[in-house]
Amino acid sequence: MTKKLNRHFSRPAPGRASATVARDLLRLVGAYGGNQPALLREAGLTHLSASLLSPTAPAPALSHEEFTRLHAHCTWALDECAARQEGREPLTKLGVDMLCHCVITSRTLREAIERTDQFSLLIGRRAGRLRLHEEGGVARLDMETVRTVRNACAYLSDLTGLSTYHRLFGWLIGEDIALTDAAMRYPPLLDERTTFYLMPHPLTHGAAENSLRFAAGYLDRPVIRTPQELEPLIRSFPFDLAVPLSKDAPLSERILHLFAAMLASGEAPATAAWLARSFSISEATLKRRLAAESTSLIALRTQARRDLAARLLSDPRLSVSEIARRTHFSDATAFRRAFHQWTGQSPAAWRAELR
Known part of the structure; x- marks a missing residue:
């Protein structure tokens, strides 16, 4: 296998997107038969045509939003070309969105990976199957793709897929998943700056399979994102490369998000023992950290139930009994009593004010 690329290129900050990467993506589009001026028109970037398409022109100043649009249009054009080479239908933005909707209610990262593979199986050759291997505390996630043509166009398509999975899974658990290795089946076929911009981790080339390696402990991390956060x-996913993956938030906020997700999917909030295992800390440490944040598991469960109840009461089709069931009260009477304690109003009075 070839040596890894050295990690010495820094990703530009939002608002300072790389003109070098933009030009390289457009160059690829042209190399594989794409109409570059038409693509720029579709992306609403006609005003940048002269500076982007001329290698001798001064580098244009792309805004973060402009680069995101360009990145999306170039990637879809090149993925369509890669699909045409293989005689298959290309993946679409709707397909990516539906994958996100399928995994958002997963309990753990492991379950999210399993659902992603099931989704890939469902849509056929549009996306690579995922194979998870664990050994010695290390997880290896292979993205199997059947490629008869391995050129720069196919390279970009597979690299985008690998990067998309890495970023989506990190976003789901609210952590940047630290990679011990990222590998591609290809020789290095893109400019190093473009490769690193799309996958900011040293890459091993000439590997047996496209893959990511990371600590196996991540697999049992809880999914803390909610359907409300997905929209x-x-x-702009997966093309807005500046979307933060980690939730730089207190433990209490992460647990509140987790409780909200569990209640929304019909499950009771997790126990202290389950949470401690999931966050790789002891129960005593869990309670001590929450106390330091001036809260407790009881308070967080209460807040999650109260927030869900208020949201459900805005739907006139739901009875108070049904809302009580969804917020895990024994009956409507217990729910009414608790809701009055929370708000000083009955559910009916609250609903009347909403109307």
Whole structure:
């Protein structure tokens, strides 16, 4: 296998997107038969045509939003070309969005990976199957793709897929998943700066399979994102490379998100023992850290139930009994009593004010 690329290129900050990467993506589009001026028109970037398409022109100043649009249009054009080479249908933005909807209610990262593979199986050759291997505390996630043509176009398609999975899985658990290795089946076929911009980790080339390696402990991390958080993400996912993956938030906020996700999917909030195992800490440490944040598991469960109840009461089709069931109360009477303690109003009075 070839040596890894040295990690010495830094990803530009939002608002300072790389013109070098933009030009390289457009160059690839042209090399594989794409109409570069038409693509720029579709992306609403006609005003940048002269500076992007001329290698001798001064480097244009792309805004973060402009680069995201360009990145999306170039990637879809090149993935369509890669699909045409293989005689298959290309993956679409709708397909990526539906994958996100399928995994958002997963309990753990392991379950999210299993669902992703099932989704890949469902849509056929549009996406690579995922194979998870564990050994010695290390997880290896292979992205199997059947390629008869391995050129730069196919390379970009597979690299984008590998990067998309890495970023989606990190976003789901609210952590940047630290990679011990990222590998591609190909020789290095893109400019180093473009490769690192799309996958900011040293890459091993000439591997047996496209893969990611990371600590196996991540697999049992709970999915803490909620369906409500998904909608803002998929507006530009996976092309907005500045979307933060980790939730730099207190433990209490992460647990609150987790409780909200569990209640929304019909499950009771997790126990202290389950949470301690999931966050790789002891129960005593869990309670001590929450106390340091001036809260407790009881308070967080209460807040999650109260927030869900208020949201459900805005739906006139749901009875108070049904809302009580969804918020895990024994009956409507117990729910009414608790809701009055929370708000000083009955559910009916609250609903009347909403109307």
